[in-house]
Amino acid sequence: MRFLTIEYAGGERVGVLDGADVALLAATDLVSVIEGGAAAMDAVRNELPRAERIPLAGARLCAPLRRFRRDILCTGWNYWDHFEESKGKRDGQDVDRPEHPTFFTKGPDVVIGPYDEIAYDPAISAKWDYEAELALVIGKTGRSIPVEQALDHVWGYTLANDISQRDLQRAHGGQWLKGKSIDQTMPLGPWIVTADEFGDPQDVHLQCLLNGEVMQDASTKQMAYDVATLINELSFGMTLRPGDLLLTGTPAGIGNAREPQVFLGEGDEVITQADKIGVLRNTLARRELA
Ligand code: MG
Secondary structure, eight states, rough: OOEEEEETTTEEEEEEEEEEEEOOOOOOHHHOOOOTTHHHHHHHHHHHGOOOOOOOTTTEEEOOOOOOOOOOEESSSSSSHHHHHHTOOOOOOOOOOOOOOOEEEGGGGGGEEHHHHHHHHTTTOOOEEOOOEEEEEEOBSSSSHHHHHHHEEEEEEEEEOOEEEEEHHHHHHSSSSSSGGGGGGGEEEEEEEEHHHHTTSSSEEEEEETTTTEEEEEEGGGGGGGGHHHHHHTTTOEEETOOEEEEOOSSOGGGGGGGSSSOOOOEEEEEEEETTEEEEEEEEEOOOOO
16 A cells, blocks of 8 residues: 555645545544554555545645654765765765775654755755665564565655765765755655565665766666565664654765766756655755754
C-alpha cells in the first residue's frame, strides 16, 4: 500500500492511494498507524472498502510523516563514487574511506511536503546543494538488530532530498548537523510505499534533476552499505522505534563536487525521483530565515 498525508477540510488526513483516488482514513497522523503494528494495518484494510475517496489530482499532499520523536537519522557517504568525487573539496576536512557507515541527524523542522517550496535565504548560505536519497521508515522497535532480521524492521520506503548548505557544514567543525538542518528545506514523500509492496531496496533507480538536467543518476545497488547493514549498525546499542526516519545517503553528482561547482538559487526547480516510489518536485523560493 501507498500511504500519504493530505490537507483535507482544514486539517490533515492519512490516506491510501487507490488508483487515481485517495481513500481517506480516520487517522490524522500516520505515526499512530505505524506504531499500531499488524493490528492497525488490519484495521486499515477493514476501513478501506467504506472509506471516502477523493481524486489525487488537486489534493494538496503534505509530507507523509509530520510527527517526529527524534531528529531525522541520516547516512553520509553511502555511495563510494560520491565519497570519491568530494575528495579535496571538503575544505580540509577530508578523511580516509570509512570502515563503517557514517551517520548524522537533521532537525525535524526541515521537513516539507513533496511539492512544497524549499525555503531559500542567501543570507544563510552561499552554497546550497541537493542530495537525492532513498529513505525508510522503521516499523518495529529494536536494538542491536541482526542483519538478517533488519528488513523486517522496515515499515516502508519513501524519497527525500537532503538539501545541504556546504559552507555551514564546514564552518562548525567536523560535524554535519548545522549544514543539514535549515528549516523547511527537506522535501519528503510523495508517499510511503509499504515494505511488502516495495520489495528489494537495493534495486531502485534514483535520480535528481536540476532545472530539467539530470544531475544524479544511480542504482541503490551501488550503496556502500546496504539497507540491512545500515539498520544493523545504526541500531547497535541504540533503540530504533516505529516512525523513525532514516535517509540512506546520496549518489555521485552533487553540485559541490562538480567542475565548475553548481549551487542552488532562487527559482531553481529540483526534482527527486525513483522508480517504485514517485517524484518530488520542489522550487527554491525566497524566505527570511536569518
Ligand atoms: Mg545526504
